[in-house]
Amino acid sequence: MxxxxxxxxxxxxxxxxxxxxxxxxxxxxxxxxxxxxxxxxxxxxxxxxxxxxTREALLAATSNERFTSVAEASRARDADHGPEEALRHFLEELALNTSVYRSLAASLGTVIQHGTPGCNAITEEGHRLLRRAKEAGIVREDASFDDIICVVSAISIAVEKETAPAPRVAHLVDLLFNGMRAHLQIR
Structure with a gap:
């Protein structure tokens, strides 16, 4: 064996x-x-x-190492970055790694539920970073990990055909943060 x-x-x-x-x-x-x-x-x-x-099980297996690397790199950066910057880097890397295979983004939410070590690492790290950003008052309380996966999927789809997607991904993640940002309410 x-x-x-x-x-x-x-x-x-x-x-x-x-x-x-x-x-x-x-x-x-x-x-x-x-x-x-x-x-x-x-x-x-x-x-x-x-x-x-299923196709998603095969996609999870082929993406396992990439997803593990994204989560490990995020944890390794943790001490050097504040909550917003850490979450931004994570989202950018996840979007770039999701756009490696054309059409993977369309099923990312299902793929990461397959329980491979990489899928579990992405999910745990995403929840941790989101919780950290909420605790710091940077991200709205109603933002969920599922919301983030939906938006990462959309970003990945948007850049699938680009030869140099990193700048566009960074711009789209910035737009995401503008919508997720916690705003002080003045009464």
């Missing part, structure tokens, strides 16, 4: 599926047929669906 608890041949098939999916998602986007993924991986469709019963 391998580290993942799979027999060696099953683990090889799983890795072949992930490599094929990554290549196809990068080439043609997240909406590529799962049968094409199985064909490129040289496994049967049943083998693919046994390991990854």
């Amino acid at each position: 391998s580290e993942s608890g799979l027999r060696a041949d099953a683990e090889r098939n799983r890795q072949r599926i992930l490599v094929a999916a990554e290549a196809l998602f990068l080439e043609r986007g997240a909406s590529v047929s799962l049968d094409e993924v199985a064909k490129r991986a040289k496994v049967g469709a049943g083998t693919l669906y046994r390991r990854f019963p």
Whole structure:
């Protein structure tokens, strides 16, 4: 048995599926047929669906390392940035990493619910940063992690076809913050 608890041949098939999916998602986007993924991986469709019963499960698995890196980088930056700047960096990096595969953004909310280590890390870090920003009075109390994922998805969709998306992502995150900002009410 391998580290993942799979027999060696099953683990090889799983890795072949992930490599094929990554290549196809990068080439043609997240909406590529799962049968094409199985064909490129040289496994049967049943083998693919046994390991990854849905497209979102496969997207979560192929995005796992990227999502883990975003969360780890955010935690590593924590001491050097205030709550607003930390949340901004996190949102920018998540949007950029979500736009890696064309069409991933459309299902990001579902993908991150798949419980991979990377999905869990993104969710935990997002909640932590949002809570920290609320406690500092920077973000409105009614802003939720689900709201942030919706907006990150929209930002990712907006920049999918751009060759240098980082400046546009930063601008759109700035617009997001203008809407999320906690405002003092004068009576």
